[in-house]
Amino acid sequence: xxxxxxxxxxxxxxxxxxxxxxxxxxxxxxxxxxxxxxxxxxxxxxxxxxxxxxxxxxxxxxxxxxxxxxxxxxxxxxxxxxxxxxxxxxxxxxxxxxxxxxxxxxxxxxxxxxxxxxxxxxxxxxxxxxx
Numbered sequence: 001x002x003x004x005x006x007x008x009x010x011x012x013x014x015x016x017x018x019x020x021x022x023x024x025x026x027x028x029x030x031x032x033x034x035x036x037x038x039x040x041x042x043x044x045x046x047x048x049x050x051x052x053x054x055x056x057x058x059x060x061x062x063x064x065x066x067x068x069x070x071x072x073x074x075x076x077x078x079x080x081x082x083x084x085x086x087x088x089x090x091x092x093x094x095x096x097x098x099x100x101x102x103x104x105x106x107x108x109x110x111x112x113x114x115x116x117x118x119x120x121x122x123x124x125x126x127x128x129x130x131x
């Protein structure tokens with residue numbers, strides 16, 4: 001049996017399972033006491049790999065308008081499953097373009113890949129906040 005997560009990751013996992021109102025209330029209380037902790041928890045709540053939980057049809061409008069280089073960079077070190085999931089949401093021409101970009105942009109620093117993944121996660125989170 002896996003050991004339960006603790007600290008900010010454990011808090012993020014617990015909060016992610018709550019309804020929006022409760023999650024926002026608790027995060028607000030944490031922000032009042034410890035803004036850095038609240039920020040760390042928010043960063044962990046939606047990870048790039050979580051895009052696997054969103055169906056491809058729902059991702060398509062977002063991905064079509066996303067900067068191609070940003071997406072290619074983010075996909076550079078992602079799992080094969082996530083790569084295929086996101087690419088399947090794109091029209092064939094866009095998919096081919098992204099696949100070529102992944103190869104042509106070459107090796108990227110892990111921090112650059114993480115930054116691209118975080119940016120995409122933040123954009124998705126912002127879209128969800130507007131709904």
